[in-house]
Amino acid sequence: MKQDDLSILVVGGGGREHALVWKLHASPRVSRIYAAPGNPGMHRLAECVPICATDVHELVRFALGKNVDLVVIGPEAPLALGLSDELMRFGIPVFGPSKAAASIETSKVWAKEFMKRHRIPTADCRTFKDIGAAKRYVRQRGTPIVVKADGLASGKGVVVAYTPDEAEKGIDMISHLTEGSEIVVEDCLIGCEVSFLVVTDGMSAIPLISAKDHKRAKDGDKGPNTGGMGAIVPAPSFDSSLQEMIMEKIVMPTIRGLSAEGRPYVGVLYAGLMLTSEGPMVLEFNARFGDPETQAILPMMESDLVDVLEAAVEGTCSSTTINWLDGACVCVVAASSGYPEHPQLGKEIHIHEDRAERDGILLFHAGTRLDGERLVSSGGRVLNVVGRGRSVEEAASSAYQGFSCVTFEGSWARQDIGRLGA
Numbered sequence: 001m002k003q004d005d006l007s008i009l010v011v012g013g014g015g016r017e018h019a020l021v022w023k024l025h026a027s028p029r030v031s032r033i034y035a036a037p038g039n040p041g042m043h044r045l046a047e048c049v050p051i052c053a054t055d056v057h058e059l060v061r062f063a064l065g066k067n068v069d070l071v072v073i074g075p076e077a078p079l080a081l082g083l084s085d086e087l088m089r090f091g092i093p094v095f096g097p098s099k100a101a102a103s104i105e106t107s108k109v110w111a112k113e114f115m116k117r118h119r120i121p122t123a124d125c126r127t128f129k130d131i132g133a134a135k136r137y138v139r140q141r142g143t144p145i146v147v148k149a150d151g152l153a154s155g156k157g158v159v160v161a162y163t164p165d166e167a168e169k170g171i172d173m174i175s176h177l178t179e180g181s182e183i184v185v186e187d188c189l190i191g192c193e194v195s196f197l198v199v200t201d202g203m204s205a206i207p208l209i210s211a212k213d214h215k216r217a218k219d220g221d222k223g224p225n226t227g228g229m230g231a232i233v234p235a236p237s238f239d240s241s242l243q244e245m246i247m248e249k250i251v252m253p254t255i256r257g258l259s260a261e262g263r264p265y266v267g268v269l270y271a272g273l274m275l276t277s278e279g280p281m282v283l284e285f286n287a288r289f290g291d292p293e294t295q296a297i298l299p300m301m302e303s304d305l306v307d308v309l310e311a312a313v314e315g316t317c318s319s320t321t322i323n324w325l326d327g328a329c330v331c332v333v334a335a336s337s338g339y340p341e342h343p344q345l346g347k348e349i350h351i352h353e354d355r356a357e358r359d360g361i362l363l364f365h366a367g368t369r370l371d372g373e374r375l376v377s378s379g380g381r382v383l384n385v386v387g388r389g390r391s392v393e394e395a396a397s398s399a400y401q402g403f404s405c406v407t408f409e410g411s412w413a414r415q416d417i418g419r420l421g422a
Contacts, residue, residue: 002310005028005314006069006070007030007032007066008024008032008069008070010038010074010118011053011073011078012036012053014075014291015073015291015383016145017292018296018366018384019037019295019384020294020298020339021033021038021296022362025045025046029306034068036049036050037046037052040375049062050267051396053075053077054078056081056086056269059083061111065136071092071093074288076152076168076287079142080099080106082098084096085098094266095267096267098266100262100266101258101264102287103151103404104258104265104269105285105286109127109184112402114258114368118253118257120253120254120282121250121280122281122283123186123187123189123283125185125187126186128185131175131183135399138161138164138167138168138171142164142304143164143166143167147170147174147185148184148185148186160227162223167185171183171185171328186378189274191285193212193274194210194273195211195231195271196270198271199268199311199317200269200364201314202264203255203317203318204255205247205251206308206320208301209233209234209301210243210299211231211290213272213292214230214231214232215228217339217414219414219416220416226381227380229414230413230418231295232330233293233296233297233300233328233329239355246273254271254285258388265394269287269417270285270286270293272284272285280340291334292331293372295331296330296331297329300324301323302324303322306322308344326396326397328390328392328418329389330387330388330389330396330405332385332386333384333416334381334384334406334408336380336382338410339381343378344375345367347376347381347410347411348409351383352405354403356405358399359398360388361385362385362387362388363383363384364383366383367383382408386402400415
């Protein structure tokens with residue numbers, strides 16, 4: 001891959017993938033970008049091809065036919081289906097872990113057992129196949145307590161319950177959401193959440209700038225979990241000593257453990273952490289770039305993203321560093337009416353592109369599609385409005401001002417992302 005004039009395929013069609021395409025497009029080393037399936041926001045930056053992100057066979061065929069130099073996998077679903085494995089089988093360089101390595105996200109049960117084996121700090125838990133047994137355990141253990149789906153649930157497979165009734169309802173909901181899968185019931189950790197991502201070649205790791213994700217639907221981190229309502233970069237009160245501790249006690253033991261178990265990990269490893277009074281502890285691992293964290297992280301990256309991805313694929317992370325811009329970045333999600341329970345789709349979207357560009361606002365499409373020549377909403381999280389500034393507060397102010405550039409019926413957003421006291 002150590003050449004210019006690169007052809008890159010980005011798999012996925014959400015806000016995270018739009019941000020990846022945007023950053024890759026800025027690289028002088030890239031001559032062509034494909035996005036599968038992409039979205040309307042990517043059209044000026046990439047050639048969007050109508051291949052579903054989970055169609056492994058067609059994605060491999062397309063990459064071979066176009067002599068793609070690198071495939072970057074955005075979402076978790078294609079990783080779970082073994083897209084990386086198939087691409088590697090045909091000799092196509094890929095940024096994204098194998099199906100076996102991605103188990104650290106795709107199975108909460110496996111991840112918990114893995115962390116226990118390798119003494120990675122996380123909450124105590126029990127796993128259940130029987131709903132009745134899970135409910136009896138909750139009554140005996142007490143609340144607050146956390147109920148999780150074992151498999152993938154699009155960011156909605158977690159219930160933090162503060163009463164036994166809430167816990168039992170959460171067990172019923174999650175058992176219905178992922179029918180037949182095990183349920184994880186774990187102790188509720190108290191502290192401040194932070195998202196910490198690294199790029200790894202399976203031997204060493206390059207830390208990315210820290211982020212704080214806001215998953216709850218309502219202001220004050222209340223309401224149901226969502227795929228993410230906004231993100232702050234850098235995370236508040238995150239410093240170099242904390243980063244060193246996380247790398248030493250969590251990230252590197254995880255990377256070494258995966259390699260030792262025959263699951264070498266190449267890609268982004270995302271640790272969702274709780275900063276407790278006993279130190280940082282793992283809430284969950286994800287096997288890909290975070291969404292919406294990526295939309296706030298990449299605008300802060302001064303280095304060429306291609307060089308970073310190449311380091312993972314070529315095994316040179318130990319000699320690669322990333323330069324970051326000063327200041328802060330805040331991403332706020334513009335959501336559909338009724339999200340997350342019953343999002344109202346198909347609403348026409350109007351975007352003032354010139355005003356956004358003039359004001360330095362970045363707009364990443366997440367749930368949009370074209371209906372003829374009309375841009376309409378196609379998902380619960382519709383657009384990511386991203387602002388930058390010298391401080392988190394200034395970046396948040398910029399992002400919220402950017403909402404004047406976007407209108408669609410029923411649109412709403414949390415009003416406290418990055419603001420003082422949030």
